[in-house]
Amino acid sequence: MNYGDLKTHFQDVLNRSDITSDLTTRFIDQGIARIQRQLRTPMSERVLEIAISSQTATMTLPSDFLEIISLYHSSNELERVSMRRFRELNDNNHSGKPIYFARQAEKIHLYPQPTDGTLVLYYHGEFPSLSADSDFNALTKAAxxxxxYAGLTYASDYYLDQRAELFEQKFNQFLTEIQEQANDQELQGGTQSVLPSYRYDEE
Incomplete structure (x- = not known):
């Protein structure tokens, strides 16, 4: 379903004569933001590859970053440690094949610091934003x-709508169904658990 169809269906379900286009857009966008905070499925999986050609202490997280899944350097998975532990390890600018990483704000710190190879970050990322009525993304197509109903939960707060509890229940029902489906596919080795939705390459 594209953005325009979403807004039309949303207005049909809300069924209020005082709903405006601007409010419809706001509620749907708020709903998507809520979903992104809670839902973790292959739909939001991303891959970022960075070629290393000189000693590298940090990498910058992508702008759509939500949560780290794993980080590899040339097929070796790095172990995540706390910043406190990382500072204890990183008492010098030692270079070599990285073993550990720590996150601080928008940076990932590496130890030891690689001088070559490829860093591969698997992560959950935001869904591409919607603007034109013809726009869609993986979330609007599959869910x-x-x-x-995520948007309707915000609309019900705005209007003090008596259906608020119903909208919240339906939202949680759909969220649980989609999350459990994704979890089942991970356990069963389904194809969705293998291929991420988006891949980014940086040099």
Whole structure:
């Protein structure tokens, strides 16, 4: 379902004569933001590859970053440690094959610091934003009902709508169904657990 269809369906379910286009857009966008905070499925998986050609102490997280899944350097998975532990380890600018990483704000710190190879970050990322009515993304295609009811939870707060509890229940129902489906596919080795939705290459 594209953005325009989402807004039309949202207005049909809300069924209020005083809903405006601007409010419809706001509620749906708020709903998507809520979903992104809670849902973790292959739909939001991303891959970022960075070629290393000189000693590298940090890497910058992508702008759509939500949560780290794993980090590799040339097929070796790095172990995440706390910043406190990282500072204890990183008492010099030692270079070599990285073993540990720590996150601080928008940076990932590496130890030891690699001088070559490729860093591969697997992460959960935000869904591409919607602007034009013809726009869609993986979430709106696969879970349009979830998006609509996420938006309705915000609309019900705004209007003090008596259906607030119903909208919240439906949202949680759809969220649980989609999350459990994704979890089952991970356990069963389904194809969705293998291929991320988006890949980014940086040099």
């Amino acid at each position: 349009s009902d979830l998006v609509i």
